[in-house]
Amino acid sequence: MDFQISGKRALVTGASSGLGEAIARMLAGEGATVIVHGRNEQRANQVTENIIQAGGKAEVAIGDLSTDEGADAVAAAALQGGAVDILVNNAGVVSHKNWPDAMPDDWMELYNANVVSYVRMIRRIVPQMKELGWGRVIHIGGGLAIQPIKEQPHYNATLAARHNLSVSLARQLKETGITSNVVSPGAIMNPMVEEWLVNAAPKFSWGTELDEIKYRAVQDLIPNDTGRFGLPEEIAGAVLYLTSPLANYVSGAVIRVDGGTIRNL
Known part of the structure; x- marks a missing residue:
């Protein structure tokens, strides 16, 4: 099946390992040029090299998205090779602190790393998508955004914020040719x-x-x-679909890939 993304340029944040790496590999396998973002230069370079050795096209962008300076560096590196058609906001951190030990500073730090980092990349990449008249913004959320648990309250809240901002962005991008959607994974091995x-x-x-x-x-x-x-490749498959012109009529959606863990109508 042709997902029609050959020749597109895709920036995948947090792509130096794990889920982000699986997404980058799958998009590259469909012919997209993937910009592999990470904070660890060695790991990001290794993923980039692996994609190239497999016959794909890949570039690297290093920077800490929890700071404006880091986001500037990543955006500059991504745009150096040309316009970016696809932004996959995946980078983030997990905290296992609970209500008694998650202090206000912990909430602020996690919100900056998991939510404001997404906003930073939206602000730097989406404006040039408007000039293209087409684009894809995909946010990685999670089931805890929909059905939070008593543990990790600050982490639950950041996932909910990702879902919310993605739908708001979809409304803002009305009739621009750019869509904004969420892929919400379950527990991934x-x-x-x-x-x-x-x-x-x-x-x-x-x-x-x-x-x-x-x-x-x-x-x-x-x-x-x-x-x-679940497997990382199963999440990457949902992302791949949303990046494609085949998903032109999907915007403001949350696609759950969780094996039916979250049970709502």
């Missing part, structure tokens, strides 16, 4: 999650075999209709 599950298994009596541990952890922590954790 990665090496860090796998390590945590193995270490936590004795405490929760999840067994000793990895497949059993994963299955029982899903039942206890994130019961869903698929009975498993």
